[in-house]
Amino acid sequence: xxxxxxxxxxxxxxxxxxxxxxxxxxxxxxxxxxxxxxxxxxxxxxxxxxxxxxxxxxxxxxxxxxxxxxxxxxxxxxxxxxxxxxxxxxxxxxxxxxxxxxxxxxxxxxxxxxxxxxxxxxxxxxxxxxxxxxxxxxxxxxxxxxxxxxxxxxxxxxxxxxxxxxxxxxxxxxxxxxxxxxxxxxxxxxxxxxxxxxxxxxxxxxxxxxxxxxxxxxxxxxxxxxxxxxxxxxxxxxxxxxxxxxxxxxxxxxxxxx
Amino acid sequence: xxxxxxxxxxxxxxxxxxxxxxxxxxxxxxxxxxxxxxxxxxxxxxxxxxxxxxxxxxxxxxxxxxxxxxxxxxxxxxxxxxxxxxxxxxxxxxxxxxxxxxxxxxxxxxxxxxxxxxxxxxxxxxxxxxxxxxxxxxxxxxxxxxxxxxxxxxxxxxxxxxxxxxxxxxxxxxxxxxxxxxxxxxxxxxxxxxxxxxxxxxxxxxxxxxxxxxxxxxxxxxxxxxxxxxxxxxxxxxxxxxxxxxxxxxxxxxxxxxxxxxxxxxxxxxxxxxxxxxxxx
Numbered sequence: 316x317x318x319x320x321x322x323x324x325x326x327x328x329x330x331x332x333x334x335x336x337x338x339x340x341x342x343x344x345x346x347x348x349x350x351x352x353x354x355x356x357x358x359x360x361x362x363x364x365x366x367x368x369x370x371x372x373x374x375x376x377x378x379x380x381x382x383x384x385x386x387x388x389x390x391x392x393x394x395x396x397x398x399x400x401x402x403x404x405x406x407x408x409x410x411x412x413x414x415x416x417x418x419x420x421x422x423x424x425x426x427x428x429x430x431x432x433x434x435x436x437x438x439x440x441x442x443x444x445x446x447x448x449x450x451x452x453x454x455x456x457x458x459x460x461x462x463x464x465x466x467x468x469x470x471x472x473x474x475x476x477x478x479x480x481x482x483x484x485x486x487x488x489x490x491x492x493x494x495x496x497x498x499x500x501x502x503x504x505x506x507x508x509x510x511x512x513x514x515x516x517x518x519x520x521x522x523x524x525x526x527x528x529x530x531x532x533x534x535x536x537x538x539x540x541x542x543x544x545x546x547x548x549x550x551x552x553x554x555x556x557x558x559x560x561x562x563x564x565x566x567x568x569x570x571x572x573x
Numbered sequence: 574x575x576x577x578x579x580x581x582x583x584x585x586x587x588x589x590x591x592x593x594x595x596x597x598x599x600x601x602x603x604x605x606x607x608x609x610x611x612x613x614x615x616x617x618x619x620x621x622x623x624x625x626x627x628x629x630x631x632x633x634x635x636x637x638x639x640x641x642x643x644x645x646x647x648x649x650x651x652x653x654x655x656x657x658x659x660x661x662x663x664x665x666x667x668x669x670x671x672x673x674x675x676x677x678x679x680x681x682x683x684x685x686x687x688x689x690x691x692x693x694x695x696x697x698x699x700x701x702x703x704x705x706x707x708x709x710x711x712x713x714x715x716x717x718x719x720x721x722x723x724x725x726x727x728x729x730x731x732x733x734x735x736x737x738x739x740x741x742x743x744x745x746x747x748x749x750x751x752x753x754x755x756x757x758x759x760x761x762x763x764x765x766x767x768x769x770x771x772x773x774x775x776x777x778x779x780x781x782x783x784x785x786x787x788x789x790x791x792x793x794x795x796x797x798x799x800x801x802x803x804x805x806x807x808x809x810x811x812x813x814x815x816x817x818x819x820x821x822x823x824x825x826x827x828x829x830x831x832x833x834x835x836x837x838x839x840x841x842x843x844x845x846x847x848x849x850x851x852x853x854x
Contacts, residue, residue, distance in 0.1 A: 316724060318691050319643045325684060325720075326675035345721045347759075350787045355720040358788070363680055370681070400679040403637035403650045404609050408681075444615035472615065511617035 374409045377489040426480035426498035433482045436506040443472035448563035463536040464571025474506040580816035582839040590828045599832045608635035612653040630664035641672035641686040667712040687722035688732040700740035714745035717753040717791035730768035737773040747778035753789045771812045780820040794823035809845040
């Protein structure tokens with residue numbers, strides 16, 4: 316056999332769970348009476364499955380906790396059959412798990428896809444590039460005249476995600492061992508990092524929209540415009556933006572071009 | 574010939590020990606990290622590694638280079654590796670004599686190769702490419718194996734020796750893997766050590782394994798077993814002072830326990846090499 320043929324066969328035997336016998340296998344690998352060629356290949360097959368289930372459990376600890384060992388293993392095997400790893404970092408293997416759960420939903424727990432999305436976002440935020448947090452005094456430095464056209468530079472690790480169901484409550488319940496409630500309607504959620512710790516929290520719709528606009532480079536005038544329907548738009552916009560600075564979500568402020 | 578570094582004794586730095594390692598600064602001379610765990614633009618792992626690197630040498634030990642695969646070398650992987658090498662300036666860059674990708678899919682395992690002339694040509698060419706890209710020599714680790722191939726025409730140690738000669742790479746000799754493979758295939762591990770040219774050996778690995786009855790499984794989940802310590806002594810007698818590292822990747826104990834294993838390796842090295850040093854002086 317050529318090297319390419321050998322690797323194609325070995326890969327198929329390890330990943331597809333193909334029948335562990337046959338002339339092809341015995342023609343490629345050697346074995347002993349105590350440990351046949353098929354037994355030996357099975358060692359790799361078992362390790363492959365166990366390693367990837369473990370990697371997904373590391374990334375989705377609360378999803379794994381909710382489903383339990385047997386159901387989580389079945390889920391990951393079905394997922395990997397459709398989405399085998401194509402990245403050198405085994406930690407990225409779960410990037411499509413939320414989409415997979417939306418494609419094949421559990422009708423009783425439609426919030427599991429949202430839980431997976433939240434846990435994946437937390438994982439991404441943990442490994443996101445660092446940014447230095449700016450102080451709120453940066454706002455004063457641009458002055459009233461320049462504020463409208465200035466643009467916030469948002470921390471690269473900040474994410475805003477939309478969850479159809481309240482995965483924040485589900486995540487909290489699984490973390491604390493509280494009684495889990497049926498799925499409830501969700502909201503936008505901010506996920507961020509302070510130091511090396513990852514946090515998340517629900518966001519009002521207009522604040523989530525304002526954050527997204529700020530991340531895309533909108534001017535402060537546009538960002539503040541998302542609070543127009545609040546009872547006191549200017550005060551609320553200022554309070555929200557000040558809280559972004561306080562949370563470390565802002566890494567700088569670019570003045571408007573003269 | 575490999576210019577062997579005098580690093581002394583190190584441990585594998587794992588995420589569980591980050592905080593404790595930074596606070597206590599245990600008495601180890603260097604650390605090794607799994608390369609792929611630090612190929613990120615930010616976050617805690619790379620920040621910790623940069624802090625540690627200010628104080629001691631770091632070795633980057635990869636698991637996904639897939640040097641033996643018939644797939645093309647991954648450009649994105651090599652780019653990430655090059656960035657990390659430039660950022661950390663590691664003492665050594667190592668990976669495994671294995672393959673782990675097929676048509677772009679990663680199995681995240683270290684699959685062995687048939688030891689043939691075709692494999693040798695293939696791997697030697699790829700090692701040369703990687704070394705040229707990184708501008709430095711790499712070391713490849715002997716894998717622990719459970720399968721052998723009908724087409725193999727040479728032993729693993731013959732293959733490694735020929736590979737070093739052709740490509741200029743060195744060997745990260747995993748003493749535990751030699752022992753595990755020897756048991757799984759019924760060869761004498763001393764034959765393996767005797768078949769390796771000392772000039773090619775740039776680093777040792779030590780680790781634990783599990784006896785599964787019909788075979789040994791390389792698990793890195795326990796203390797170094799007595800038989801592996803014995804083989805380490807044999808390796809020291811043949812290869813002399815080599816940077817040695819204790820790996821512990823599963824059921825990871827408190828940091829002090831891993832450090833104690835490294836201290837034990839240092840003590841054994843001192844015992845084995847002291848007579849030679851006395852003779853030399």
